[in-house]
Amino acid sequence: MSGGPTIPQKRNLVTAIPGPLSQERLDRKKAFVADGVGTTLPVFIEAAGGGILVDVDGNSLIDLGSGIAVTTVGNSAEKVVARASEQLAAFTHTCFTVTPYDGYVDVAAKLAELTPGDHAKKSALFNSGAEAVENAIKIARHATGRNAVVVFDHAYHGRTNLTMAMTAKNMPYKDGFGPFAGDVYRVPMSYPLRDGLSGADAAARAIDMIHAQVGETRVAAIVIEPIQGEGGFVVPAPGFLPALAAYARENGIVFIADEIQSGFVRTGDWFAVDHEGVVPDMVTTAKGIAGGLPLSAVTGRAELMDSVHAGGLGGTYGGNPVACAAALGAIEEMETHDLAARARAIGDLMQRRLEAIKAEHPTVAEVRGRGAMKAIEITKAGTLEPDPLRTNAVAAYCHQNGIMVLTAGTWGNVFRFLPPLSISDELLEEAFDVVAEAFAATA
Structure with missing residues (x-):
């Protein structure tokens, strides 16, 4: 399986997020696109493949969202x-x-x-x-x-x-x-x-x-x-x-x-x-x-x-x-490429990494999901009270450090992880290193 094979499969940040060229385009978006069309991560993408998104400033970000479960086979497969x-x-x-x-x-x-x-x-x-x-x-x-x-x-x-x-x-x-x-x-x-x-x-x-x-x-x-x-x-x-x-x-x-x-x-x-x-x-x-x-x-x-x-x-x-x-x-x-088996393998890797985060942080109430469709729910420690503020802080840290993550949940207190099945184990491990850092940094 291929997907943007010429794109180096490596996270690389050369500017702040968003960079100056993305910021220019965001200003243009503000002028011409209805405000009701929101944006999760304010960078403009010019190439994508494997497990990487490349923005107009040359930043390479790890994709844990697949465009909300769309590019399952990878971008440009x-x-x-x-x-x-x-x-x-x-x-x-x-x-x-x-x-x-x-x-x-x-x-x-x-x-x-x-x-x-x-x-x-x-x-x-x-x-x-x-x-x-x-x-x-x-x-x-x-x-x-x-x-x-x-x-x-x-x-x-x-x-x-x-x-x-x-x-x-x-x-x-x-x-x-x-x-x-x-x-x-x-x-x-x-x-x-x-x-x-x-x-x-x-x-x-x-x-x-x-x-x-x-x-x-x-x-x-x-x-x-x-x-x-x-x-x-x-x-x-x-x-x-x-x-x-x-x-x-x-x-x-x-x-x-x-x-x-x-x-x-x-x-x-x-x-x-x-x-x-x-x-x-x-x-x-x-x-x-x-x-x-x-x-x-x-x-x-x-x-x-x-x-x-x-x-x-x-x-x-x-x-x-x-x-x-x-x-x-x-x-x-x-x-x-038996991508069902690949989804199960990715799920096992994510489960291991997310359970380790849960063990360190009592704000993680549950790790759940199946295959390459995993989530963690964030609550006030020792309770089931949703904690969307902590969720947003962790997401912001991930975005600033080159990891595309998505939140979800009725109360906005869930992280959902939907990596493309073309992503490497190495990129996934690196991505969850940053997710772990995000929880530590926002504790």
Whole structure:
């Protein structure tokens, strides 16, 4: 596997962060880009590959974010670039709903092969994760003749009107943007650190609330992230997902796994639900599917997907041919280089380093996650009170010292680590040296 192979795989800071050239561009951004489009790390990138981001000032930073789990195969991965370039030279667009092309069908066939279950499956392709979720709800409602949608505490599903209603966190995603779509109901997530419940007990609590407050016969879909993303990489207790899937199946409810952040080998399995053998009725994917190009999908049981009338699904850019080519290249990288195994190895390394930090700092309440999708939750020492100020201080130290880290969580007190699978062990060790320094420096 390659990804920007000419970029030296070495952290190197030649200016403060941000440097003068990035600062000039930030001033230009301020002049022309809406303030609502925020920035986590204020440097302008001109090259990326392996585990390194290079900014316009010549600083080389270690990437522990992958553009929020998008560049799983690395930036500019060889097969992604080759396939996308070939398609770019052939044609960039026809609109699949006007005149179709093989790439769209090839991606749908690959999704039928890779997603959980051996039943007949079909897909529809879109541009973003939010579009995939919204279309999954459209399909579920059309297929069942029901309207209600059940989601969970700490969930994140997108920024469109319906997906904002489905998302739990107010700031910055919902504040001032209402009113939101109706018939969306929120129930408690399994959050072992905070509820102490077994998976079975947490599922029983959620199911009881659905039964009492919504009613099974009204529910079109239960939508859940198998490992929550923006919510803080919350991993439900074992048995929670299988119990919900069984309840949905028994009551004619469409069980939708939102694998937008957790899918495509990120957790060490092709999909996070694979860990417990859960077979959803539908899976939504995006982010890591296409190596950095915009593509998303809804993949589901053929009879569900076919319940919608012709013309009821689509979109001008959905399943763009260049993005489809990139997706086939990204999947080829994952298969050829067994990136699921690489994700597990990276996860083991991160777990070891994060557990060592936890042992030194009682503010780390938990290390959690699976594969190359790890997180630590920061609280006031000896309590479960979230500590976003300490979290922000650690993040700022990392950024100033050339480590791209991301925060998350309902209370902004979680670090999520999503390194590209093209990163070396040496870079990871160095990155977590700096993370450890950051905790010591902000104690």
